[in-house]
Amino acid sequence: MRIASFRHDGRVRAGVVEGGEVFGFPGDLDVRTIIEQGTDVGQLRRAPGVPLKDVQLLAPLQPASLRDFVAFEEHVEGVRRSIDGTGGVPDAWFDAPTFYFTNPHRIYGPDDSVPFPAHSVNRDFELEVAAIAGPAGTIFGYTILNDWSARDLQKREMQVSLGPAKGKDFANTLGPWIVTADELEPFKDGDGFLDLWCSASVNGVEIGRDLLSNMGWTFETMIMYAARDSRVVPGDVLGSGTVGNGGCLAELWGRNGRQEPPPLRDGDVVTLTVEGIGSLTNRVTSGPATDDIPRVRRRDPAAARAERH
Missing domain, CATH: 2.30.30 (SH3 type barrels.)
Incomplete structure (x- = not known):
């Protein structure tokens, strides 16, 4: 349904x-x-x-919260090479399905224009599938998630070792609808992974294609982990993380050693398609220009200690 x-x-x-x-x-x-x-x-x-x-x-719903996982090893390797030049997959990735919380208040829907920060030039999409939590840790259904990314802002923020902020929280797209979990049950393999083809195109040209079953963990495991020592409530959205093999431009930049295909520009049309769910299309635009923030106040630590005594 x-x-x-x-x-x-x-x-x-x-x-x-x-x-x-x-x-x-x-x-x-x-x-x-x-x-x-x-x-x-x-x-x-x-x-x-x-x-x-x-x-x-x-957008099929305005979620209570939005957790985004990073469940595809190939994506981790490619994006790390693109953003910080290291490549490889950190040992900690294999320990548990890592996620971060992103903004549930900037959710766009099918055919919406998506405004990037005006001063961002390294603009990217991310092809994901999201599970919608139901009661008592169940999965109500699935939808497509585009986790839009301003890579130039993200690259600077990641140097602080806290995670992405303004490089991510300006927009996410969900849609075109939620397919209830029972309808996708026949696509599950013997280990519980959804064997669905996922593809992404820009201006009608396919950029990447991968199987959702290449995830490192099932959605059920990710919900269980998210709820550990915490709480997942019905209506929470949990993203799979970006699929591999061109699920975003940054992965290909890391693989190619150059920005090819080029970053998204105003007017570009991105379409994400997932077998059994449908297609989600959006047009890239720029948000309004913003003022510079005040420069950080820097103080001499010795002088600060002297003032406290």
């Missing part, structure tokens, strides 16, 4: 997509509430169908 958020006749609704139409759920029921309440969507009353071409699909 495909669960979508959409705008029609000036109203935002949730519904199920079937056969080229979307059938709205009653009232103002939204996707996140459906997930949080453990609603059986198959039992919900549906409004008459509306052709998909007559509605605007939105």
